[in-house]
Amino acid sequence: VSDASGNAAAEVVRYIDVSYCAWKYGSMDENSLGSFVDVYPNPTKGEFVIDFDLPAVTDVEIEIVNPLGKVVKTIKQNKVGKDKLYVDLSSYASGLYMVRLQADGQMTIQRMMLTK
16 A cells, blocks of 8 residues: 555554443443443542442452553452442542443443542
């Protein structure tokens, strides 16, 4: 392939498989983890709730990722079913955080806006 100036380059095609992601909105599987978890209020001034309505009791791992991609908090909860988990980010800087939840071999990522 070459451009109008005659510069040549190899054509590259890349395929990215995103089927393993179970996002809350636009999920490919209505029974994915994201359909059983709600995170609110959003935006938050610091404290928010992760509301679980899981079909079976399971262990859950939650990671809070800051706007720079660094995991700032990890929470492991055993035997979660229909539960609420309260999380406090009031000591962190404002920005868009990712709440990454893993349970039963599934993962969902939800966005949380922290405003001060």
